[in-house]
Amino acid sequence: MQAFDIEVVLGKSQVLNGVNFTAKPGEVTAIVGPNGSGKTTLLRAMTGEIPYSGKVLLNNKNVAGLKPWQLAALRGVQPQSTTIAFPFTVLEIVRLGLTAGLSAAEKELPLRALEKVGLTGFGNRMYQDLSGGEQQRVQLARVLTQIWRPVVDGAPRWLILDEPVASLDIGHQFTVMDLTRDFSARGGGVVAVMHDLNLTAMFADKVVLMDAGHIAAQGSPQSVLTDANLAQTYGCPLPVCTTPHDGTPFLLPQARHARVT
Numbered sequence: 001m002q003a004f005d006i007e008v009v010l011g012k013s014q015v016l017n018g019v020n021f022t023a024k025p026g027e028v029t030a031i032v033g034p035n036g037s038g039k040t041t042l043l044r045a046m047t048g049e050i051p052y053s054g055k056v057l058l059n060n061k062n063v064a065g066l067k068p069w070q071l072a073a074l075r076g077v078q079p080q081s082t083t084i085a086f087p088f089t090v091l092e093i094v095r096l097g098l099t100a101g102l103s104a105a106e107k108e109l110p111l112r113a114l115e116k117v118g119l120t121g122f123g124n125r126m127y128q129d130l131s132g133g134e135q136q137r138v139q140l141a142r143v144l145t146q147i148w149r150p151v152v153d154g155a156p157r158w159l160i161l162d163e164p165v166a167s168l169d170i171g172h173q174f175t176v177m178d179l180t181r182d183f184s185a186r187g188g189g190v191v192a193v194m195h196d197l198n199l200t201a202m203f204a205d206k207v208v209l210m211d212a213g214h215i216a217a218q219g220s221p222q223s224v225l226t227d228a229n230l231a232q233t234y235g236c237p238l239p240v241c242t243t244p245h246d247g248t249p250f251l252l253p254q255a256r257h258a259r260v261t
Ligand SMILES: Nc1ncnc2c1ncn2[C@@H]1O[C@H](COP(=O)(O)OP(=O)(O)OP(=O)(O)O)[C@@H](O)[C@H]1O
Pocket: 010, 011, 012, 013, 015, 033, 034, 035, 036, 037, 038, 039, 040, 041, 042, 080
């Protein structure tokens, strides 16, 4: 997935100023950055939900020329928040991810997707009655149902997730991040907006750091999650540590007050 010179104007604000973005199949690409830096706007431009100038390629095809059903076959999108105004059951929501022409076995995908996100037995519950974290996992199950196989006819498919672990407890955060790694390990592409920099460092192959509508840094977690980049972008000086066994960066908020020698 590639985006070239993406500019977005919303209302009177220029929200993205010439963003160039690349995510590779077989990798988890995390987009991080402060509130309002343009992460959701970049995802919404790349998924064709809002007008933009520039060019977005998905598997080397210009998304502007793809029909909705062609896009739906290539990528599934979990938005930052979802409001369901009508009384649907969990299974009805997850079944929205089913596409036409499926085999009998594939029609079982919603139940398998619910199992993957730890919601076995929730199918007949009313969506509105679920907790925030349970609702978020239902939305992921819907996306997994739509994009179950990471590769179809040799072409990678894409999971595009806007803060998929924002409302989740730590156990389910790992469940979801493990799902993204599994999907990418089997050849699919994952693009996920994240706020948790420790999870990002543990699970992402590539990190894209956004700041005020542009990309401040992109590359490996080690190269992007540095003291200087984080202080500059978040305005929050904090020493970045690394794990002794493999050098993965991590942040200890307590270190903010520690004397660093
Ligand atoms: N419809 C709109 N009209 C005007 N400004 C908008 C509109 N939608 C978003 N914005 C502004 O665009 C900027 C980027 O918003 P965006 O939702 O992309 O941020 P974000 O990086 O996803 O932040 P968060 O971490 O809070 O989700 C914000 O300053 C926001 O106020």
